Amino acid sequence: MTAERSDTSAVIEGREAARPPRLAIDATGLMLWPPGEGLAGIPRVESFLINAALADPDPCVEVVAFRADEGRFRALAPYEQDHVAAGEISPHHVKRWPGRCTALSQALEAVRQQPWGKRDADRHLARTVTNGRKGIAYQVTRLLIRAYRLYRQALLGLRQEAAPLAAQAEPGLVLISHHILTEEDRSAVSGGAGDLAFLCHDLIPALRPDLLGAGPRETRFGSYLEHLVRSGAPAFCASDEVGATLADHMRKAGVAxxxxxxxxxxxxxxxxxSRAGTTSRIETDEPFVLYCSTIEVRKNHILLARIWQQALDEGVKLPRLVCVGRWGWMIDPLRAYLKAHPRLLERVTFTGLVSDEELIGYYRSASFGVFPSHIEGWGYGASECLDFGVPVIVSTAPSLIEATGGLMPAVDAQDQQGWYKAIRRMAQDHAWRSSLVERIAEKYRPTPAAASWAAIKAGLKESASRPRAER
Structure with missing residues (x-):
């Protein structure tokens, strides 16, 4: 009998091993992004991942979000898919709203099975009933669900253990969003939410918290990252520099x-x-220099302000500087400098957030770009310049040099005179600027989104296929 059980177990294990690994992309962070607001940086990358997964016909790929009240990842509800989808969704992944009556019945059944959920769970269930719509119907539904939950709790008794969840397929390996590491959903990392992988955009919160502030999320980032690595979570990095930095950081922390x-x-x-046919060059009457980045202390906008002020003081006419991006954090010194030098705003423009269409227009018409950031994990604004054939001056941060393929001039982020000299040369030496444009055309090619998704999916599949002990 024991041998038969062993044989049966072996057969079952063999079947399990033969099944393709289930992979999931976490949309928790993007779910919290305001609808209609332009995406940049990390949210743009996560949107790409989510939509690549939604469009992938592979039924073993799904998109999930972390349910804090359950302590686990669950597939997106129909309204959540509508929130994050930016293109076609594969029929394998489409979730259709079943209608208010059926959705309400399902929500009440969820409460019956798990009566000890918190108010966040009630809000989520109410949104599934109204398909994400807010208003009176949502408020009434939320109160109804809460009342039913309290009724179920009273029946079971206040000391009753939580009822078991209904059987539902758990996602396999989940590639978590940046939000899980940096905001309130860190419980997904420290709890038993399943097998995780993570995108390591950078280690700036651990390496340079002085450039981000000293809040709780900065001080805890390193410890949660170490916990992920100790648990065997693989890392996905866009640059070799970040991968090497991550390995070095773990070595210093005594972690493999x-x-x-x-x-x-x-x-x-x-x-x-390219899809819109808007990649060709646009010539403008007034030349300008482009810096596309969130305005924060790490991005070093104050260096550029000082350079343009130096040019005004010396009677040197530089092209207008256009800074595209939202205002961020730790920028009081920049605001104070601009207030003390009011003439600067005659030559420097801060656009705030712009749409993708507007941003494309800026890249198509900029004379050249600048990216003097102190530290980066990649530096999207720099590589996007090259995508559109625009030469760019970058700082000597290794990831920026990698992002631009070592093709562009680089100056130390603290070397104001070096930057002043490079910007003047780029503005005035047309032959040099043209040679850089030619270099981009010869040696650089934009990276197709399909190639990025294929590499990430292959890595996830390889990791999920390995025995857990080897991860």
Whole structure:
């Protein structure tokens, strides 16, 4: 009998091993992004991943979000798919709203099975009933669900253990969103939410918290990252520099280096422009220099402000500087400098957030770009310049040099005179600037989004296929 059980177990294990691994992309962070607001940086990359997974016909790929009240990842509800989808969804992944009556019945059944959920669970269930719509119907539904939950709790007794969840297929390996590491959903990392992988955009919160502030999320980032790596989570890095930095950081922390999968950063904006037929050059009457980045202390906008002020003081006419991006954090010194030098705003423009269409227009018409950031994990604004054939001056941050293929001039982020000299030369030496344009055309190609998704999916499949002890 024992031998028969062993044989049966072996057969079952063989069947399990033969099944393709289930892979999931976490959309928790993007679910919290305001609808209609332009995406940049990490949210843009996560949107690409989510939509690549939604469009993938592979039934073993899905998109999930973390349910804090359950302590696990669950597949997206129909309204959540509508929130994050930016293109076609494969029929394998389409979730259709069943209608209010059926959705309400399902929500009440969920409460019956798991009566000890919190108010967040009630809000989520109410949104599934109204298909994400807010208003009176949502408020009434939320109160009804809460009342039913309290009724179920009263029946079971206040000391009753939580009822078991209904059987539902758990996602296999989940590639978690940046939000899980940096915001309130860190419980997904420290709890038993399942097998995880993570995108390591950078280690800036651990390496340079002085450039981000000293809040709780900065001080805890390193410890949660170490917990992920100790648990065997593989890392996905867009640059070799970040992969090497991650391994070095773990070595110093006494943690074995994780398995690192390198993927090429997709040229998302250029792909959008290609589909719209808007990649060709636009000539403008007034030349301008472009810096596309969130305005924060790490991005070093104050260096550029000082350079343009130096040019005004010396009677040197530089092209207008156009800074595209939202205002961020730790920028009081920049605001104070601009207030003390009011003439600067005659030559420097801050646009705030712009649409993708507007941003494409800026790249198509900029004379050249600048990216003097102190530290980066990649530097999207720099590689996007090359995507559109625009030469760019970058800082000597290794990831920026990698992002631009070592093709562009680089100056130390603290070397104001070096930057002043490089910007003046780029503005005035047309032959040099043209040679850089030719260099981009000869040696650089935008990265198709499909190539990035293929590399990430292959890494996830390889990792999920390995025995857990080897991860």
């Amino acid at each position: 280096a994780p398995v690192v999968y390198r993927f090429p950063m997709p040229s998302i904006l250029h792909a959008n422009a």
